Amino acid sequence: MRKGEAADDAVKELAVDTADELIGKGITRHQAFETVAANFGVHPHTIRNWWRAAHPELTLTDADRVTLAELQIKLARVTALNQELTARLLRRSQPSGS
Numbered sequence: 001m002r003k004g005e006a007a008d009d010a011v012k013e014l015a016v017d018t019a020d021e022l023i024g025k026g027i028t029r030h031q032a033f034e035t036v037a038a039n040f041g042v043h044p045h046t047i048r049n050w051w052r053a054a055h056p057e058l059t060l061t062d063a064d065r066v067t068l069a070e071l072q073i074k075l076a077r078v079t080a081l082n083q084e085l086t087a088r089l090l091r092r093s094q095p096s097g098s
Contacts, residue, residue: 007042007050015040015047016054 007015015036022032030044033051037044052059060068 011040012050012054015042016051019047019051 018039019029019032019036022035023029027035029048029051033044033047037047040047
């Protein structure tokens with residue numbers, strides 16, 4: 001493809017299918033997009049964008065990102081609480097010096 005040339009749906013579908021095949025073989029998305037892009041003569045981000053458009057169920061929405069951030073904060077709090085409670089339990093189970 002030449003720079004500025006619009007790809008038709010068949011080209012996009014072939015690129016996405018090729019990327020899916022590579023990903024299915026254990027190659028990272030990034031590596032798959034780079035490989036397919038080199039073969040199609042486009043930038044890897046172009047392949048990534050086509051892939052994301054073909055797989056909207058696999059990409060995060062803004063709401064998903066907010067939820068994920070909130071869950072990460074909660075996880076950090078629970079982890080800290082667990083560490084504190086574990087330390088208290090260990091102190092309790094140690095024989096006292098008197």
